[in-house]
Amino acid sequence: MPPPIPTKLPSRVLPSTAAVGTFGTFGPSGALRVLCAILVLVTFGACKRSGGSAEGGGSNEAPQQSIRISFGVQDSTISCATGGILVRELGLLDKYLPKTGRYANTRYQIEWKSFTSGPPITTDMVAGKIDIGLMGDFPSVANADAFKAAGKRSVYTAVIAGSVDGGGNAILVPADSPVESLSDLKGKQISVPFGSSAHGTLLRAVRELGWDPEKDITLVSQSPEVGGTSLRTHKIDAHADFVPYTELFPFRKYARKIYDGSSAHVPTSVGVVITSDFAERHPEIVVAYLRATFEADRLFTDDPEKYSELVQKVSGVEAEVVYMFQGPAGIQRRDYSLKPEFRKGLETAVATFAQLKKTVSVDVNTFVDDRYVRQAAKESGLDYDAHLADYAPLPITAPDAATGRPITDPKLAAQIWVKDEPKVRAYATIGAAFTALSELASSGKTARATYVHDRNTGLKLLADFAYYVRGEGSEIAAFLLKKDAETWSRAHKGAAPARFDDVRGKSVAVAK
Numbered sequence: 001m002p003p004p005i006p007t008k009l010p011s012r013v014l015p016s017t018a019a020v021g022t023f024g025t026f027g028p029s030g031a032l033r034v035l036c037a038i039l040v041l042v043t044f045g046a047c048k049r050s051g052g053s054a055e056g057g058g059s060n061e062a063p064q065q066s067i068r069i070s071f072g073v074q075d076s077t078i079s080c081a082t083g084g085i086l087v088r089e090l091g092l093l094d095k096y097l098p099k100t101g102r103y104a105n106t107r108y109q110i111e112w113k114s115f116t117s118g119p120p121i122t123t124d125m126v127a128g129k130i131d132i133g134l135m136g137d138f139p140s141v142a143n144a145d146a147f148k149a150a151g152k153r154s155v156y157t158a159v160i161a162g163s164v165d166g167g168g169n170a171i172l173v174p175a176d177s178p179v180e181s182l183s184d185l186k187g188k189q190i191s192v193p194f195g196s197s198a199h200g201t202l203l204r205a206v207r208e209l210g211w212d213p214e215k216d217i218t219l220v221s222q223s224p225e226v227g228g229t230s231l232r233t234h235k236i237d238a239h240a241d242f243v244p245y246t247e248l249f250p251f252r253k254y255a256r257k258i259y260d261g262s263s264a265h266v267p268t269s270v271g272v273v274i275t276s277d278f279a280e281r282h283p284e285i286v287v288a289y290l291r292a293t294f295e296a297d298r299l300f301t302d303d304p305e306k307y308s309e310l311v312q313k314v315s316g317v318e319a320e321v322v323y324m325f326q327g328p329a330g331i332q333r334r335d336y337s338l339k340p341e342f343r344k345g346l347e348t349a350v351a352t353f354a355q356l357k358k359t360v361s362v363d364v365n366t367f368v369d370d371r372y373v374r375q376a377a378k379e380s381g382l383d384y385d386a387h388l389a390d391y392a393p394l395p396i397t398a399p400d401a402a403t404g405r406p407i408t409d410p411k412l413a414a415q416i417w418v419k420d421e422p423k424v425r426a427y428a429t430i431g432a433a434f435t436a437l438s439e440l441a442s443s444g445k446t447a448r449a450t451y452v453h454d455r456n457t458g459l460k461l462l463a464d465f466a467y468y469v470r471g472e473g474s475e476i477a478a479f480l481l482k483k484d485a486e487t488w489s490r491a492h493k494g495a496a497p498a499r500f501d502d503v504r505g506k507s508v509a510v511a512k
Contacts, residue, residue, distance in 0.1 A: 067103075069093075069285060070111040072121035072133040075315040076224075078322050079168065079243045079270040080134045082334055083160040085314050086296035086307060087289070088112050095295070096288035103284065116224060118143070119195045126150050131278040132289065134160060136197035136242060136270050137342070141349040143273050144367045145360040153276040156346070158290055158373040160334070162269025164341040164391065166261035167331045167459055169201035169268055170246035173238045174231050175256050180482050182259045183209060188237035191222035191230060197268055200352040201261045202240040207355065208264065231255045243270075243325055243332065244317050250465050251321050251449070260480060262459050267345035269335075283372060290336070290376035297334050300326060301394065305423055320417055320449035323424065324460055328396040329410040329453065331460050336377075337388040338370045393458075401425040402432050411458045412475075416440075417448040430468070430476040434504040452478040455488060468503040469494040476503065 073084030087093055097108055113130065115121050118139025124130040126146050135143065140156055147154040162168070171190070173179045182205055192199045206213045213219060222230060224245045230236035232254040239255070249255035261268055272290070279286050300307045308322040315322075325331045346364045353360045377384035396407050396415070407413050407428045414433035417424045418440060427433040430452050437447060450463035455477035466478040467485035471494040479485040485497035 064105050064107055066107045066109055067282065067285070068109045068111065069132070069289075070130045071113065072124055072130040072135075073112060073114050074116060074118070074121075074134060074270075075114040076116055076317055077134075077136075077243050077270065078311055078315065078317055078325055079136075079161040079332055081307075081311050081315075081322070081326065082296035082300055083134050083270075083272060083293045084112070084114070085311055086299065087292045089310060089314060090296070090299070092292040092295050093289060096291045098284040098288060117193050117196050122146050125154065125273070125275055126152065128275075131275055132286075133273045134270060135273060137268055137345045138197040138200040138349045138352065139195060140271055140273050141346055141353065141360055141362050141364075141367075142195060144362045145353075147275075148361055154273050154367075155276050155279055155369040156271050156273055156338075156367050157279070157286065157369055158272045158293070158336050158376075159269045159338060159342050160271060160293065160336070161326070161332045162267065162271075162335055162342055162345070163262065163332045164267045164339065165457070166201070166264050166266045166268050168243045168246065168325070169198045169240070169261035170257050171202060171205070171238055171240045171259040172231060172246065172249055172255040172257055174234050175250070175254050177237075177256065179238065179258055182206075184258075185238050186211065186216050189218040189220060190238045190240060191220040191227050191236045192240040193223055193227070193242075194221035196242055197349075198240045198242040200349055201264065201266070201268070203352055203355050204264055204266060204348070205259060213355070228255070244321050247324050247331070247462065248317060248321050250462055251318060256465055257480065260459060262457055266348050267339075267341035269342040269345055271342070279369075279372065283375075286372045287376045287379060290373055291380050294336065294376065294380050294382065297336070300334065304328065305417075323417065324449070324451060324462070327424070328394045328398075328415075328426075329413070329458070329460060330394060333393055335387075336373055337384065337390075338368055338373065339388060339391075343368055396426050398423070398426040400428040400432065402427060402436065411453050411455055412477075413453060414463070415451040417450075419446045419448050429474075430478060431474055433463075434476070437504055454478060454480050454484075456484055464500050466500065467497040468500070469497055470503070 074080045075085055099106065118135030121130060121133040121135055122139065122143040125133050143154055171182060179185060192202050203213055206217060224241050227239040227241055228245065228249050231239050231249060246257060250257055274286060304323055304327040308319040311317065311322045312319040326334060343364055350360055350362050374384050396410055396413055399406055405428060407426055412429055414427045414430045415424050416433055416436060427436065433450065437450065440447060452461050452463045452466055453459065454461060459480060461478060461480055466480065467482050469477045469485050469489045471477060471492040477488055482497055489497060
């Protein structure tokens with residue numbers, strides 16, 4: 001049986017031993033600080049603020065205030081890892097929480113609550129149970145709309161990870177299904193977690209085919225866990241989902257991807273949404289949290305294999321899948337900057353709601369607020385504007401494991417994670433990687449996972465499920481879709497598309 005994915009992580013309350021943090025741009029006026037100080041001295045309490053409570057001290061003790069910081073995260077949605085699991089498990093937030101000025105002698109009550117999708121996080125945020133939430137673009141827009149309906153407001157403050165091309169959402173079919181593309185699903189039943197970013201991707205993909213989603217397909221709402229079971233037991237024709245299920249189900253061998261969000265080139269992201277009340281009252285804490293996510297990102301970049309293993313331990317999502325999304329040349333880029341494409345993704349989500357005949361009253365320009373992430377970058381010594389202009393994927397820095405030469409074109413490259421080896425091996429060509437697989441088999445070793453990249457888009461693929469074309473000479477090109485492989489073959493006078501088991505045994509010798 002595949003390892004289970006937890007549906008909810010129990011809340012945790014952790015006392016803070018934070019280092020000093022600073023923030024001046026949005027802090028209260030000097031007069032208000034003086035007033036708060038006077039009230040503290042008179043009442044032996046702290047100024048009461050939302051998200052926290054004041055605790056009085058004894059006559060010989062300094063007054064102490066207690067501030068609750070409640071996070072709604074998605075542990076199994078591994079795009080959130082550097083904003084959730086790593087920050088929590090490594091205790092990174094404590095390093096940055098402010099402890100001077102109005103935060104002197106503050107006791108922080110930190111709560112972490114994990115969900116499998118964004119909508120329930122929004123429910124708890126509107127109810128005042130969560131201050132900071134991590135969710136995709138589609139749920140984020142729904143969050144803003146729900147807050148407005150309640151006479152409140154939330155703000156989108158930063159990105160944790162995303163893809164300007166839309167990678168991360170996909171449509172899957174059972175592994176042995178004859179379906180090769182979305183166009184084969186007309187009249188079929190497709191399930192999707194309603195209200196998720198995958199829901200939006202599916203609707204846009206259907207519209208691009210000229211179909212009416214209410215007539216040409218039957219949509220069923222299913223959670224990722226139920227959708228996975230439906231695929232495995234052939235109770236559904238197809239299932240649309242988001243990170244990590246788009247690769248997790250194929251990795252577990254019971255599903256196959258036939259459509260990736262990158263095909264539509266609609267940006268997608270997972271971002272940080274905060275109740276405006278909390279952000280306005282505690283901007284220093286918001287900045288502290290964002291700085292903690294920056295450190296988590298740096299740690300993951302330096303050792304993706306190690307932290308992929310940590311994410312697996314906590315979330316139940318295999319490290320091989322985590323690495324596929326978050327490692328070098330991964331499906332999504334860990335990116336804190338609010339790029340124009342990610343803003344566009346939010347605007348597209350607003351338009352997609354209209355397709356559902358649901359009007360959302362969300363102005364993306366006022367919903368997105370980059371002041372906090374800019375301040376966090378400044379305090380961390382990072383150039384925010386330079387990062388905003390940087391679109392390069394995390395590079396494959398390891399040299400070719402066979403030749404020692406640098407890898408210059410990720411679209412041609414391949415990687416193998418060998419069992420019992422701490423680092424993923426990189427190869428400049430697919431042919432070299434397939435030769436290495438044969439050598440591994442001869443020496444009694446096995447591969448945990450083998451990765452290749454779509455020749456057209458650069459999308460990272462599980463080698464087992466790609467289509468391959470041997471072109472002129474020794475080049476082997478990989479593709480997600482059979483039709484793309486056929487098109488490339490005709491253009492390059494290549495052989496007919498073949499699957500993994502048919503190609504790997506005919507791999508070329510490694511160039512010396």
